[in-house]
Amino acid sequence: MQNIKLSNIENDPIKAKILLVDDEELILNSLKMTLERYFTVFTTQDPTEVSSIIDENDIDLLISDEMMPKMRGCELAEKIHHEYPDITKIILSGNSNKNDIIRAVNQGHIFSFIFKPVDVNQLLQTIKQGLEYRKMKEKIKFQNLVLENKNETLIQDVLKKTSKINEMEKFYEIGKFSASIVHNLNSPLQTLITGYQLLEDEMNQKTDVHPQIKTIMKIINDSFISMEEMIKSITTTVRNASLVKKIPVSLNEVIANLIEKFNFKFQNSNNIEFITELDGNLPNILGIKVHFDQMFSNLLKNAIDSLESSKEKFITIKSFHSKNSxxxxxxxxxxxxxENNIDKIFDTGFTTKEFGKGSGLGLLITKQMINSYQGTITVQSEVGKGTSFVICFPK
Ligand SMILES: Nc1ncnc2c1ncn2[C@@H]1O[C@H](COP(=O)(O)OP(=O)(O)OP(=O)(O)O)[C@@H](O)[C@H]1O
Ligand SMILES: [Mg+2]
Structure with missing residues (x-):
């Protein structure tokens, strides 16, 4: 007998498992003895036992006789193929006709046909190819799985990016629309400022002006300046962001002015008490003042709205600094x-307020402004207890 090369089968530390099915005990035993040198071999004379042997022993390859009294080999291969498509099936046959071979191979159930009397070299060679074929099929299956996973990750990525793009588009549309409105606000504002200046001139000539009127005039004046700056900053940003001049801004001053404005607006009718703990040594931040006015005004407005039905109405504002922020x-x-809203509060248009009261843009604008200063905003909240925001800017 000519010696065949089975080096990679012999060297494989895990022996492949082969199941032999033949009704003739003699053939079964002689084949077993031949194959046992290379493989772990299981045998049965009864084709109806095949499924349970496969289940128990994790069989890699099946070799079956074609002519058996209980079931033909091709029939067995077809049955096994439905249950275990990955197992390689080889049929041994003494007198199969051409049609049987063609049908079985075409249906894809059988890897190969070998005629009896069996040429051992041919059988070993076929088994080797069959096992390699099985390994290749497993590899392809695994690669398909990896690809499917990658595909799923890509789909999730695309979905995330699409929703981000939609969000940006929405914001862009709002931005375009707002920029033109803001631009048009300039002319009625100039009329108001002129009117205010005439009133101020008139008042400066009087000696008996009530001190509260003076405070009111100051607040109106500050608001006009703030509005003018806001309009200027938006219209200039639309043209060219680099044209807007940055100045050192004191966050403590921004906060104190806002509290004064809100107290003036509500005249304490809402019973809200502002508690402040402002860091006396807080460094200034280089930026556009109106941006900080807007950020903290939005956050304070939300805090005021949240207190509407609360028994205790406190807003605490603290400023502090560390080495880096x-x-x-x-x-x-x-x-x-x-909890199910906390991830949505910075989304475009998300609001829980009634129509006309909230547009759902306050926090989105606030976050974008904070981001433009490389800052961060974090939120913590408990229903019925309150909410806290921490805003940090790099030093
Ligand atoms: N301090 C807070 N307490 C409770 N809920 C808050 C608070 N801040 C924000 N929210 C929730 O987040 C939502 C979004 O806030 P955001 O400021 O973006 O929009 P808005 O206040 O509804 O409308 P606007 O555009 O007028 O500011 C609010 O509708 C509210 O449900
Ligand atoms: Mg708001």
Missing amino acids: ICVYIEDTGCGIP
């Missing part, structure tokens, strides 16, 4: 934010 902490004793 300048921070503001704003806490309210308001209604709080439900």
Whole structure:
């Protein structure tokens, strides 16, 4: 007998498992003895036992006789193929006709046909090819799985990016629309400022002006300046962001002015108490003042709205700094934010306020402004207890 090369089968530390099915005991035993040198071999004379042997022993390859009294080999291969498509099937046959071979191979159930009397070299060679074929099929299956996973990750990525793009588009549209409105606000504002200046001139000539009127005039004047700056900053940003001049801004001053404005607006009718703990040594931040006015005004407005039905109406504002950052902490004793809303509060148009009261843009604009200063904003909230925001800017 000529010696065949089975080096990679012999060297494989895990022996492949082969199941032999033949009704003739003699053939079964002689084949077993031949193959046992290379493989772990299982045998049965009963084709109906095949499924349970495969289940128990994790068989890699099946070799079956074609002519058996209980079931033909091709029939067995077809049955096994449905249950275990990955097992390689080889049929041994003494007198199969051409049609049997063609049908079985075409249906893809059988890897190969070998005629009896069996040429051992041919059988070993076929087994080797069959096992390699099985390994290749497993490899392809695994690669398909990896590809499917990669595909799924890519789909999720595309979905995430699409929703981000939609969000940006929405914001861009709002931005375009707002920029033109803001631009048009300039002319009625100039009329108001002129009117205000005439009133101020008139008042400066009087000696008996009530001190509260003077405070009111100051607040109106500050608001006009703030509006003018806001309009200027938006219209200039639309043209060219680099044209907007940055100045050192004191966050403590921004906060104090806003509290004064809100107290003036509500005249204490809402019973809200502002508690402040401002860091006397807080460094200034280089930026556009109106941006900080807007950020903290949006956050304070939200805090005020949240207190509407609260018994205790406190808003605590703290400023502090560390080696690398300048921070503001704003806490309210308001209604709080439900857990399933907390991830949405910075989304475009997300609001829980009634129509006309909230547009759902305040926090989005606030976050974008904070981001433009490489800052961060974090939120913590408990329903019924209150909400706190921490805003930090790099020093
Ligand atoms: N301090 C807070 N307490 C409770 N809920 C809050 C607080 N801040 C924000 N929220 C929730 O987040 C939502 C979004 O806030 P955001 O400021 O973006 O929009 P808005 O206040 O509804 O409308 P606007 O555009 O007028 O600011 C609010 O509708 C509210 O549900
Ligand atoms: Mg708001």
